[in-house]
């Protein structure tokens with residue numbers, strides 16, 4: 268398969284590119300390097316079937332050209348920092364929604380038949396059914412990021428229906444592992460490296476979310492793509508249980524040999540406005556197809572803590 272992988276230099280993208288190259292696919296990774304890093308793609312360059320294109324998906328003409336000759340678009344590019352939406356209110360509109368429109372338009376014009384889209388549990392907002400199934404509604408996101416993902420899902424289903432495309436929409440839980448570009452693992456390790464005398468934690472530490480390791484996430488995406496074939500295929504993709512922010516702090520602090528340092532909680536139940544403090548996803552739809560994660564949420568955290576701390580030591584982020 269010739270794959271256009273957007274956000275290819277980002278966290279999930281760089282891991283997915285490598286796995287799909289190993290599986291024998293041809294990858295065109297497109298990224299404007301807003302958050303992604305070329306360094307993450309170094310292992311991909313030994314594959315002749317790998318191509319990196321520095322491109323901004325907000326450029327419609329160029330995005331149409333990128334779609335030419337591809338069998339599938341895997342659309343990961345987005346703003347991935349949820350809290351930033353409050354400071355720059357058109358960020359998610361641009362990077363989450365308009366990039367999706369441009370790709371769908373490119374697929375329509377260049378006859379690309381399939382799309383895989385990285386959506387998020389943020390579309391559920393503060394759902395009153397927990398664990399939350401894919402059928403939950405009405406959907407009332409509480410972040411501009413969640414709103415842009417929900418809007419993009421709608422655009423994808425409408426394009427698929429009108430122009431004969433197939434779509435796989437994955438509502439990810441929190442994803443962790445090597446090459447993280449943002450989020451709690453990145454922040455905690457980064458902060459502790461600059462000041463190891465204490466750790467500031469947004470919220471009260473009791474926020475609880477499902478953390479899936481990126482290798483499990485990729486296995487789930489590829490499995491669902493192979494084993495479902497409706498016009499629209501929507502899956503929660505997460506671990507079945509969840510873990511607390513305090514557990515992540517403890518695990519990272521232990522991994523860095525800093526046991527006993529004090530935590531400073533900012534005190535509220537939410538990390539920030541727009542944060543959904545308690546998330547649990549019903550993952551039985553994908554489970555019923557015969558797939559489950561190898562690692563639990565706690566196991567994923569332990570592994571990712573080792574990986575991210577070691578990557579910081581190796582200087583991959585400097």
Ligand SMILES: NC(=O)c1ccc[n+]([C@@H]2O[C@H](COP(=O)([O-])OP(=O)(O)OC[C@H]3O[C@@H](n4cnc5c(N)ncnc54)[C@H](O)[C@@H]3O)[C@@H](O)[C@H]2O)c1
Pocket residue numbers: 273274275276277278279280297298299300301302303304322323324325342343344345346347362366385386387388438439440441442443447448449450
């Ligand atoms: N990581 C998670 O926990 C998580 C959870 C839920 C959903 N998601 C979604 O999964 C996808 C991948 O997330 P990630 O963690 O790898 O994020 P990431 O920020 O590491 O990767 C996104 C990439 O998109 C690129 N990008 C942004 N705007 C672009 C544009 N206009 N043109 C070209 N490239 C652009 C960035 O440079 C970055 O490399 C995102 O859509 C994110 O919203 C991630």
